[in-house]
Amino acid sequence: xxxxxxxxxxxxxxxxxxxxxxxxxxxxxxxxxxxxxxxxxxxxxxxxxxxxxxxxxxxxxxxxxxxxxxxxxxxxxxxxxxxxxxxxxxxxxxxxxxxxxxxxxxxxxxxxxxxxx
Amino acid sequence: xxxxxxxxxxxxxxxxxxxxxxxxxxxxxxxxxxxxxxxxxxxxxxxxxxxxxxxxxxxxxxxxxxxxxxxxxxxxxxxxxxxxxxxxxxxxxxxxxxxxxxxxxxxxxxxxx
Numbered sequence: 001x002x003x004x005x006x007x008x009x010x011x012x013x014x015x016x017x018x019x020x021x022x023x024x025x026x027x028x029x030x031x032x033x034x035x036x037x038x039x040x041x042x043x044x045x046x047x048x049x050x051x052x053x054x055x056x057x058x059x060x061x062x063x064x065x066x067x068x069x070x071x072x073x074x075x076x077x078x079x080x081x082x083x084x085x086x087x088x089x090x091x092x093x094x095x096x097x098x099x100x101x102x103x104x105x106x107x108x109x110x111x112x113x114x115x116x117x
Numbered sequence: 118x119x120x121x122x123x124x125x126x127x128x129x130x131x132x133x134x135x136x137x138x139x140x141x142x143x144x145x146x147x148x149x150x151x152x153x154x155x156x157x158x159x160x161x162x163x164x165x166x167x168x169x170x171x172x173x174x175x176x177x178x179x180x181x182x183x184x185x186x187x188x189x190x191x192x193x194x195x196x197x198x199x200x201x202x203x204x205x206x207x208x209x210x211x212x213x214x215x216x217x218x219x220x221x222x223x224x225x226x227x228x229x230x
Contacts, residue, residue, distance in 0.1 A: 031216055033217075033218075040126075040222075040223075041222055041223075042121075042208060042220035042221055042222045042223055043162075043208070043210075043218075043220045044220075045217060045218075045219075048216065048217060050216060058217070088160060090160075090162060092162070094216075096216060102150060102212065103150060103167045103169060105152055105164040105167060106164075106218060107164070108154075108161055108162035108163075109161070110159070110160060110161045111160040111161065113160075
C-alpha cells in the first residue's frame with residue numbers, strides 16, 4: 001500500500017546528541033514536510049522540500065537540519081543546538097501543484113515521539 | 118500574515134447527534150484552500166475535507182460537511198450522526214502560498230454514549 005513511513009516511533013535523546021528521524025514515502029510525491037507538534041498545540045512547520053536536492057526553512061528551523069537526496073526520503077536531524085526537542089514530529093508529503101487553489105491534501109505519517117533522557 | 122483560529126479547545130457531543138467545530142481564518146489572498154484533519158490519540162493526521170475559495174457549494178464528504186461563509190472568513194466543520202470513533206483532535210488548516218499549510222490549535226472532540 002502507498003503511504004508514509006516514519007521511524008522510529010519513539011526516540012530518546014541524550015544531552016549533546018544529534019538524532020535523526022526517518023521519513024520515507026512511496027506516493028511519488030514531489031513535496032515533503034516536517035512538522036513539530038507540542039502538547040495541546042497545532043502543527044508548526046520545520047522544513048519543507050519541493051524537489052530533490054532542494055529544501056527551505058519553515059517557521060521553526062533553528063536546531064534542525066534536513067536532506068533530500070532521494071525523492072522518497074526526507075530525514076530530519078535534531079541537533080544538540082535544539083534545546084527543547086521533546087515533541088511529536090510528523091512528516092508529510094504531497095504533490096507540488098504550485099498554486100494556492102489546489103484540493104490536494106498533504107498525507108501524513110504516524111509520527112515520532114522524541115524525548116530527552 | 119495568514120492565520121487560522123479555532124476558539125473551542127474542547128467540545129462534547131452525544132452519540133448520534135450533530136456537532137459543529139469552528140474555524141475562522143485571516144488572509145488577504147483571493148485564492149486559497151481550507152482543509153480539516155482529524156488526529157486520533159494514536160497521532161496520525163487523517164484528511165477529512167477540503168474547501169476551495171472559489172467553490173460555490175459547501176464541501177461534503179460522507180458525514181462531514183463544511184459550512185463555508187466566505188464573507189465572514191469562517192469554515193466550520195459539521196459532523197453529523199456522531200460516533201464514538203469520532204473522538205479525536207480536529208485541526209483546521211489553510212494552504213499558504215503554493216504549498217505550505219498553516220494549522221489552527223485544534224479542538225478536542227469527545228463523543229459520549
